[in-house]
Amino acid sequence: MDTDVLERVDEMYAVRLGLCRRMVEHARNGTTDLAPGVMFNDVAAYTDAQRFELECRGLFRDLPQVVCFSSDLPEPGSFRTFDETGVPLVVVRGQDGHVRAFLNVCMHRGARLVREPQGRARGFTCRFHGWTFDASGRAKVLPQEKHFCGAVDDRKQLVPCPAAERHGLVFVRAVPNAAMDLDDWLGPFGPELARLDLAQARRVCERELVVTCNWKYALDTYFENYHFASLHKTSLFPLFPNNMSLYDTWGPHHRLVFPSRTVWDWVNLPEAEWLVDTIGTPYFVFPNTIVYAGSLRPDQAYLTCFQLYPRAVGETVTKMSIYAPKGVDTAENRAEIEQAFDGIVGLVRDEDYSVTGESWRNLQHLPAGSRMVYGRQELALQNLHRWIARTLDLPAPEVVAPPVSGD
Numbered sequence: 246m247d248t249d250v251l252e253r254v255d256e257m258y259a260v261r262l263g264l265c266r267r268m269v270e271h272a273r274n275g276t277t278d279l280a281p282g283v284m285f286n287d288v289a290a291y292t293d294a295q296r297f298e299l300e301c302r303g304l305f306r307d308l309p310q311v312v313c314f315s316s317d318l319p320e321p322g323s324f325r326t327f328d329e330t331g332v333p334l335v336v337v338r339g340q341d342g343h344v345r346a347f348l349n350v351c352m353h354r355g356a357r358l359v360r361e362p363q364g365r366a367r368g369f370t371c372r373f374h375g376w377t378f379d380a381s382g383r384a385k386v387l388p389q390e391k392h393f394c395g396a397v398d399d400r401k402q403l404v405p406c407p408a409a410e411r412h413g414l415v416f417v418r419a420v421p422n423a424a425m426d427l428d429d430w431l432g433p434f435g436p437e438l439a440r441l442d443l444a445q446a447r448r449v450c451e452r453e454l455v456v457t458c459n460w461k462y463a464l465d466t467y468f469e470n471y472h473f474a475s476l477h478k479t480s481l482f483p484l485f486p487n488n489m490s491l492y493d494t495w496g497p498h499h500r501l502v503f504p505s506r507t508v509w510d511w512v513n514l515p516e517a518e519w520l521v522d523t524i525g526t527p528y529f530v531f532p533n534t535i536v537y538a539g540s541l542r543p544d545q546a547y548l549t550c551f552q553l554y555p556r557a558v559g560e561t562v563t564k565m566s567i568y569a570p571k572g573v574d575t576a577e578n579r580a581e582i583e584q585a586f587d588g589i590v591g592l593v594r595d596e597d598y599s600v601t602g603e604s605w606r607n608l609q610h611l612p613a614g615s616r617m618v619y620g621r622q623e624l625a626l627q628n629l630h631r632w633i634a635r636t637l638d639l640p641a642p643e644v645v646a647p648p649v650s651g652d
Contacts, residue, residue, distance in 0.1 A: 253439065253440050253442050254442075256440045257440045257441070257442075258521060258522070260437075260440060260526070261521045261522065261524045261526065262516070262519075262521050264491055264502055264524055264526070265508075265511070265516075265519050265521055265524060266516075267491055268489070268491065268502070268504040268508045268511075268524075269508060269511050269512055269519075271489050271491075271504075271508075272489070272504075272508045272509050272511070272512050273512050276489075277488060277489045277490055277622060278490055278491055278492045278624060279621040279622060279624060280619075280621045280622075280623070280624035280627050280644075281621075281644065281646060282621065282644040282645050282646040282647060283618060283619065283620060283621060283644065283645050283647065284618070284619040284623075284626075284627040284630070284631075284642050284643065284644045284645075285616040285617070285618055285619075285642060285643045285644075285645070286616060286617045286618075286619065286630050286642040287614070287615075287616055287617075287642075288608050288611055288615045288616060288617055290461065290617075290630070290633075290642075291459040291461055291462050291605065291608055291617070292459065292558065292559075292605075292608055292609050293558075294558050297459070297555065297557075297558040299637055299639075300460075300555065300633070300637065301330075301331060301555060303636060303637045304532045304533075304633065304636060304637070305329070305330045305331070305419070305532070305533070305554070305555070306330050306331065306332060306418075306419045306420060307418070307420065308418070308430070308531070308532060308636070309407075309416045309417070309418050309425055309427060309430050310327075310329075310330060310416060310417055310418070310419065310533075310534075311414050311415070311416055311530055311534040311552065312325060312327050312336050312346075312408075312415045312416065312417050313325055313336075313414075313415050314413055314414060314415070314443055314444075314446055314448065314550070314568060315344075315410050315413045315414065315415055315443070315444050316413070316443075316444065316445075316446055316447050316448065316568075317363070317415070317448055318336070318337070318338040318344060318415060319338075320338065320365065321338055321339060321340045321341075321342065321380065322337070322338065322340075322365045322366055322367055322380055323337065323338045323363075323364075323365050324336060324337040324338070324359065324363065324364060324365070324366060324369075324380075325362065325363045326349055326359055326360075326361070326362050326363070327346075327417065328349075329552075329554040329562070329564070330419040330554075331419075332348070332406075332419035333348060333349040333350060333357065334346050334347065334348065334349055334406060334417060334419060335347055335349040335358065335359045335369070336408055336415060336417060337380045338380070339380045339381050340380060340381070344408050344409065344410050344415055345380070345381065345382065345405065345408050346405065346406040346407070346408035346417045347378075347382050347403035347404060347405055347406065348403060348404040348406065348421060350403075350404065351371040351373065351374075351376050352376065352378075352384070352397075352400035352401070352402070352403060352404075353371065353373070353374055353376045353387075353397070353400065354373060354374065356371050356372070356373040356374075358371050358378065358403070360372070366380075367379070367380075368380070368385055368386075370386070374388065375388045376388070378403055382402050382403035382405060383401060383402055384400070384401035384402070387401070404421045404422065405421065405422060406418060406419055406420060406421055406422075406423065407420070407423055407424055407425030408425075409425060409427050411427045411428070411431060411435060411438070412431075412435060412438040412439045412441070412443060412444075413438075413441070413442065413443025413444035413445070413446065414438070414443060414530075431495075431498070431530075432495060432496055433495050433496075434495035434496065434498040434530075437495065437500065437528065438528060438530075438536075441528070441536065441538055441548070442570070443536070443548070443568075445570060445571050445572070446548050446568035446569065446570050446571075446572075447568060447569050447571075447572040447573065448566055448567070448568050449547075449567050449568060449569055449573060449579060449582045449583060449586070450566070450567060450582075450583055450586055451564065451565065451566035451567075452564075452565045452566075452586075452590050453562055453563065453564055453565070454562070454563045454565065454590065454593060454594055454598060455556075455560065455561070455562050455563075456560075456561050456563065456598040456601060456602050457559055457560055457602040457605070457606070458559060458560075458561060458598075458601045458602050458604070458605030458606075459555070459558060459559060459561065459605055460533070460553050460554065460555040460561040461629075461630070461633070462561075462601050462604070462605045462608075463553055463561045463563065463597075463598065463601050464533065464553050464629070465626050465629075466597045466598075466601060467527075467535055467551065468501060468529075468623070468625035468626050468629060469490075469622070469623045469625060469626055470485060470486075470487045470489075470490055470503045471487055471620065471622055471623060472487070473485055473486070473487035473503075474487040476596055476597070476600060477592070477596055480592055480596065481592070483506075484505055484506060485503050485504070485505055485506065486504070486506060488622075489503075489504050489508075490502060490503055490504070490622070490624075490625075491504070492624050492625055492628075494628055496531075496632075497531035497532070497628075497632035497636070498528070498529055498530055498531050499528075499529045499625060499628060500526060500527065500528050500529070501527050501529065501625050502524065502525065502526055502527070503525070504524075505523075505525075507520070507523075522539075522546075523539065524539055525537060525538070525539030526538050526539055529625075531629075531632060532632075532633065532636075533552055533553045533554065534550065534551070534552045535550065535551040535552075536548060536549075536550050537549040537550075537551070538570075545581065545585075546569075546570050547567055547568060547569060547570065547582050547585060547586075548567070548568040548569075548570055549565070549566070549567050549568075549586070549589060550564075550565070550566045550567075550568070551563060551564075551565055551593075552564045552565075559605060559606070563593070563598075565586075565589070565590060565593070567582055567583075567585070567586040567589070569582060621647065627642075627644070630642050
C-alpha cells in the first residue's frame with residue numbers, strides 16, 4: 246500500500262474516531278446535535294410548478310453534478326450517457342485519460358448520437374446518417390462529405406460541456422461551452438471526500454427507483470432519523486435509535502451520521518475497544534448526491550451512492566449503486582454485497598418511498614400559505630432548504646428560536 250493511501254486510511258480513522266468520541270459523549274449525556282431553532286418552509290416549495298422549473302435550471306443545470314465514480318469510466322473510450330439534468334450528455338474518457346462531456350447530439354441533424362447507457366467505444370456513429378466522432382468529440386467520418394461543399398467544416402466538433410474529476414468522482418455542468426471550478430464549488434469539503442478514497446472503489450450493481458413525489462420530499466427522508474421509530478420500527482430502529490445524530494457542514498455540503506445502538510456499550514469501554522471502522526459516514530454533495538461509507542460489521546465494507554433527480558413536480562427518479570471499496574475479492578464477496586444492496590433498495594422502496602408518495606399528494610390539498618415544519622433535530626433538512634433558497638435567490642425559510650429552556 247503506497248504512502249498516500251496509508252495517509253488517507255489514517256486520516257479516515259482519525260475522522261471516525263472523532264465522530265465516535267462525539268457519539269459517546271452524546272450517549273453519556275442523553276443529547277444530540279441540534280439546530281439553533283425550528284424552521285418553517287412554505288409547502289409550495291414542494292408543489293409549485295414555477296419553483297420546480299427554477300430548481301431544474303438553477304440546481305441541476307447551472308451547478309456541478311456528480312455523474313458517477315471515476316472507476317465507472319475505467320479506461321480510454323469508456324462512456325456513460327447522462328440525461329438526468331434534462332440536457333442530453335455523453336461523458337467519455339479520452340485516449341489521454343481525461344474525462345470530457347459533450348451534448349449527445351449529432352452535429353448534422355441533431356439526432357441522438359450515443360444510445361447505449363454505458364460501454365466502451367473507439368468512436369460514436371450516428372445511426373441517422375453515419376457521422377462518426379471520436380472520444381475527443383472530433384468528427385472522423387462524414388459520409389459523402391464532398392457534397393456539403395465545405396459547409397460542415399464548423400460542425401466537426403461536438404458541443405462540449407465542462408467535465409472534470411475530483412476525489413474519485415466525475416462531475417459535469419450541463420451548460421454548453423461554459424466553465425466549472427470544482428475546487429471552488431467543493432471548497433473545504435473536497436479534502437473530506439478525498440479521505441474516502443473513492444477512486445479505488447468498483448461498482449457491483451445499480452438500480453433505479455421512481456417515486457411519485459417531489460424530489461426534495463424524497464430527499465428529506467435521507468436526512469433525519471426522527472422517523473426511524475415509526476416508519477422503520479422493525480428494520481432500522483432495532484439497530485439505530487431515533488434520538489441521536491451528528492451533523493457537520495461545509496457550505497451546502499454535509500456529513501450526517503446516525504449512530505448505532507452499540508454506542509451505549511462503548512460508554513464504559515476504552516477507546517481501543519471501540520469498533521471505529523464500523524461507523525457509517527454519509528456524505529452529501531449538494532444538491533442531490535449521497536455517498537454512504539460504512540458497515541455494521543468490521544469485515545464487511547461497501548459504499549452506497551444515492552442520486553435523486555426531478556422528472557416532474559411530483560415525480561423523482563433515484564439512481565442507486567453499490568461499490569466495493571477495493572474491488573470484489575470473491576464470488577462470495579460479490580453475493581454478500583448484492584444481498585446487502587437488495588436489502589437497501591427494498592427498504593427505500595417499501596418503507597421510505599411508500600410514505601413519501603402518499604404524503605406528497607396530500608400536500609397539494611392543504612390551504613394556500615401552509616408551511617412545513619422542521620424540528621431542531623432535523624437540522625440537516627434545515628440546512629438543505631436554506632441552501633436551496635440561497636442558491637435560487639429566494640427568501641430563506643423562517644427560523645424561530647426556542648425559549649432558553651427549550652433544549
